[in-house]
Amino acid sequence: MPQVFDLRSSGRRTLESIVPALQIVIASSTSYAVAHYLLGHAVPLLAVTVTISSLGFVRDARPIRVLETAIGIIIGIVLSEALLLTVGQGLWQVALVLMLTLIVARALSPSNAFAVAAGVQSMLVMLLPVPAGGPFVRSIDGIIAGVVALIVTALLPRDPRRLARQDARRLFASLTEALDSLVVALERADEPSAERALERLRTTQPVIDSWAASLDSAAAIARISPFLRRRRPDLLAQTRVLRGMDLATRNLRVIARRIDFLVRDGAPRPGIASIMASLGTSVELLGQSLDDPLLADTVRVGLVAVAERLRPDTVVSGAPVTDSVVILMMRPLLVDLLTAADLPAEKARALLPEL
Numbered sequence: 557m558p559q560v561f562d563l564r565s566s567g568r569r570t571l572e573s574i575v576p577a578l579q580i581v582i583a584s585s586t587s588y589a590v591a592h593y594l595l596g597h598a599v600p601l602l603a604v605t606v607t608i609s610s611l612g613f614v615r616d617a618r619p620i621r622v623l624e625t626a627i628g629i630i631i632g633i634v635l636s637e638a639l640l641l642t643v644g645q646g647l648w649q650v651a652l653v654l655m656l657t658l659i660v661a662r663a664l665s666p667s668n669a670f671a672v673a674a675g676v677q678s679m680l681v682m683l684l685p686v687p688a689g690g691p692f693v694r695s696i697d698g699i700i701a702g703v704v705a706l707i708v709t710a711l712l713p714r715d716p717r718r719l720a721r722q723d724a725r726r727l728f729a730s731l732t733e734a735l736d737s738l739v740v741a742l743e744r745a746d747e748p749s750a751e752r753a754l755e756r757l758r759t760t761q762p763v764i765d766s767w768a769a770s771l772d773s774a775a776a777i778a779r780i781s782p783f784l785r786r787r788r789p790d791l792l793a794q795t796r797v798l799r800g801m802d803l804a805t806r807n808l809r810v811i812a813r814r815i816d817f818l819v820r821d822g823a824p825r826p827g828i829a830s831i832m833a834s835l836g837t838s839v840e841l842l843g844q845s846l847d848d849p850l851l852a853d854t855v856r857v858g859l860v861a862v863a864e865r866l867r868p869d870t871v872v873s874g875a876p877v878t879d880s881v882v883i884l885m886m887r888p889l890l891v892d893l894l895t896a897a898d899l900p901a902e903k904a905r906a907l908l909p910e911l
Contacts, residue, residue, distance in 0.1 A: 575714050576613050583607045583708040587701045595696070598687060602633060602677060602694045606701035609673040617714045618776035619706060625673070626702030628664045632657045632674035633698045636681035637691045650682050713781045717774050720794060721846065723767035727801060728843030730760050731808065735836035738812060741819050742829035750816040757809045764802050771795055793898075794846060800896025801842075807889040814882055828882055834862045835886070835893070842897055855897045863890055863907040 584607045591600030610626040611617075636653050643649045657678040661671035677698070687693050737753035740746055775791050778784040818825075838858040845851035866887050887908050894904035 572719070573613060576611070576617075579708055579712055579714060580608055580611045582712060583611060583704050586708070587697075587704045590704065591697050591700050595700075597689070597693055597697060600697045600700075601684070602680060603697035603701045605677060605680065606630070606633075606698045607705050609677070610702060610705040611709070612669070614669075617709065617773045619709050619780055620776060622705050622709050623702070624665065625667075625670055626698075626705055628661060628670060629674050629677050630695065630698040630702055631664070632661060632678045633681055634692075634695045635660065636678040637695055640682060640686075640691055645682060650679070653678055653682050709777065710780045710782075713777045713784055717770075717784075717787060717791065720767055720770035720774055720791075723763055723770055724794065724797070724846055725843065727760060727763045727767060727805070728839065730756050730763065731801075731805065732836060732840045732843070734808065734812065735832060735839060738815055739829050739833045739836065741815055742825045742832060745819045745822045745824050747816070747819055750812065750819050754809070754812045754816050757805065757812050760805050764798070764805065767798055768802075771798060793849070796898060797842070797846065797896045800892050800894075804889055804892035804896060807885070807892060811882065811885050811889065814885060818878055818882060825879060828879065831862060831865055831883070831886065834858065834865075835889070838862065838893060838897075842893065845897070852897055856894065856899055859890060859894050859897060860907055863894075863904075864909060866890065867909050 584604045587603040587607045588600055591597045591603040597603070606626065606629050609629055610622050612625075614621075635657060639649070639653050639656070643652065654675055658671055658675050661674035665671070681691075681694055734753040734756040737749045737756065741750035741753065771791060771794055774784070775788070775795070778788045778791060838855050841851050841858065842855045845855055866883060890908070891901060891904040894907070895901050
């Protein structure tokens with residue numbers, strides 16, 4: 557079935573690519589200028605192509621990834637040039653060099669794109685005429701590209717914080733929708749609502765992984781970039797929220813599966829629904845606290861109030877075992893949410909009423 561063109565996704569992808577594209581253009585132009593005008597290399601093709609391959613459009617813009625990519629590709633270029641001097645040019649030589657480069661690239665990195673980039677650079681070495689100044693001129697161009705890519709990463713950094721915020725908003729939107737559906741499921745014994753919540757929660761792990769990757773990238777860049785260093789406290793706060801929400805989401809999936817089974821008896825459970833609604837309000841505010849840290853106090857107050865209610869005998873008089881299990885499962889969920897709201901886990905556990 558042909559894929560339908562999504563104009564909104566295309567527009568969003570284009571806007572997100574403007575800064576990385578600008579960074580790549582500046583870095584590639586600088587590499588070319590250094591190799592051509594400063595060192596006198598007539599056609600410093602690899603200075604440009606290695607820069608593009610090192611930076612790329614990947615979400616992970618960490619300096620260590622840029623360095624690893626540049627080093628790996630440069631190793632491929634040096635290997636190709638050494639083999640070119642040893643075995644010369646020809647069909648079997650091209651096949652040999654490509655095979656060795658791909659094997660070395662796969663040994664150096666698990667990235668498929670990395671191996672392909674290294675293979676492409678090695679073929680440029682093997683198929684293009686040897687430049688004036690000797691074959692290892694191209695290795696020098698590769699080193700220039702790697703150095704420039706790192707410098708540009710530090711001085712003209714991409715700002716993954718925006719991507720991290722987008723991922724965070726997507727996660728909290730999904731959790732809020734899922735919690736709302738669970739409230740409806742419990743209030744009305746509505747099976748479709750429980751199923752919708754469960755399906756929504758099953759889509760959250762890729763968002764969590766993307767958020768984690770964006771935060772790791774942003775934190776790594778902030779360590780070397782003078783322009784992003786002052787953002788480190790904000791990134792640390794987001795990392796704390798992410799850790800708590802990752803655990804909370806896992807717990808909520810388990811609870812949703814239990815509720816999906818529970819509501820099949822057709823009995824409404826307004827008491828549990830009320831607690832779930834309170835959790836939904838707190839989760840929504842917790843998401844907003846990433847932009848407004850002052851809301852964190854409100855979140856903690858709301859969650860503490862929920863903690864005081866998490867006893868089966870107070871939620872439902874003479875609660876059956878099936879209902880009690882759901883209420884007990886909410887206790888670790890609450891601890892995770894309190895941890896995300898910057899309360900130490902020990903204190904969060906201490907707030908739970910004794911059973």
